[in-house]
Amino acid sequence: MSDRTLRAGVIGGGTMGFGIAYVLASSGHATTVVETDAERRAGLLARLESRAQAGVDRGRLDPDAADALSGLVSIVGTVEELRSGLDVVIETVPERMDLKRPVLAAAAERKPALLASNTSSVSIDDLAAELPDPERFCGMHFFNPVWSIALVEIVRGKATGDDTIAAARAVATAIDKESIVVANVPGFATSRLDCISAFESMRMLEEGVADAEDIDRAAVLAYGHPIGPLRLSDVVGLDVRLDIARHLQSVYGERYAPPAILEQKVAAGELGRKSGQGFFEWKD
Template sequence: MSTTERMAVLGAGTMGVGIAYVGAQAGYEVLLVEPDDARVAGALRTVSDAVQSAISRGKLDEETGAALVARITRVGTIEDLPEGLDFLIESVPERLDLKREVLARAAARKPVVLASNTSALSIDDLAAATPAPHAFLGMHFFNPVWSIKLVELVRGEATSEETLDRARAFAARIGKESLTVRNVPGFATSRLDLIASLEAMRMLESGVASAEDIDRAAVVAYRHPVGPLRLSDIVGLDVRLDIARTLQAAHGERFAPPEILFRMVEEGRLGAKSGRGFFDWPKT
């Protein structure tokens, strides 16, 4: 298959796996870059489980599901990627130094569009690591990627109209609606989401109600599909903490992380990925 039908995802964490899944579902041959063997094994199990769930719900048939899984191939390092891929999406943890290092290596593979799946970091700060900032933008996906239909496109100062057009077309192909935002810390969705989650944590911390009832209020009264505390567990409490620190520095104390969040991260209670956060989660 030609490079116009191939894409790469850097990182086989929760978000990277989801992006790989929707890319494969849309017909792309997906190169999933991950050096850690155990993480790759877990990622492929997640993909297989998601496919089986879709088959059981009548969303996919067996043949289509098997073809989807077969279109995802593990690649050990960025340097093993072919040059000239249409899309190369970075999805490593929310640390500026790490993302810059990964993006610099990715840019050397000369993709047509290079994107960062960041929920809070400055696209201009990240673009400084690339030699072609006009071909770089933020593509903020939402967890679970295969279910939530939105992707937030973040335009940096140097991002070209052509790059944005390509990103919009890519989003449509993988079944997403896109919105375009300026490069303001937290963009649009992260600010809205985080402020609700931090307030829910403060309510729990001060004994307003149980975690179950705080979440039930959001689901029943406001028709949210999932409550803010359960969503925080799904996102990862360490990720929540990193984003809160970034937005606190940019926008002030209304985004200051509450003590309960610091404490839970220190204790290793990171949410679904550790088996315990505000709720207990089955080990996968």
């Protein structure tokens, strides 16, 4: 797949679906986005074009690729409107089994060569349990913002075939991403690493080691992180962080116990960027 134009589907036009659709289309691949919300669907192409122009302005996207983007993207309202036999379909709906399972079942009926779920926490084996071809299914965990983070974490379920892993790695290469392959364990690899960093940063803030700005600045300047762990937590959503913490704690024990400050902020409705206040104030 990596040496030819892909025919791709992305299910969900939220933050992650938008980013995945953008990197596919800006890399020259024909991309259909499924978005059930009419208002979000109406503005999606304009947002993609705006993102492309921002890429051009920053010297990160060729102007010809930006000009071609709108002709490569189509937007539909249901999974049933996806073309049959696409090279890859990536599901990006919220991290809930009851939402993901029926969407994946509908996507499987479109017979894509590769079906993947963008998930950071949901079991690939549980998602695959009711699929007709589980050997053609895997996890493809992208990172926000998708256009900036070079990694895709590919998650191999018990039924995932070697050809599926190869196809997923080829898709990553086709959008200029590096990939790693991990086992289907709670938190995979990257979420476990990310949460340890985030939770320790929160505990440092609780203890008065430094303020939030300086803790994040240390991670960025000393270790080359593109964004500090506290600001990233705000972007992810502190309620999401708390849910993940509780899940990982139930599996791995107290090393993943949620910090008190995280529980307090969620209880107060300070959820990060989406609420306007988290560890930082957000005005956008």
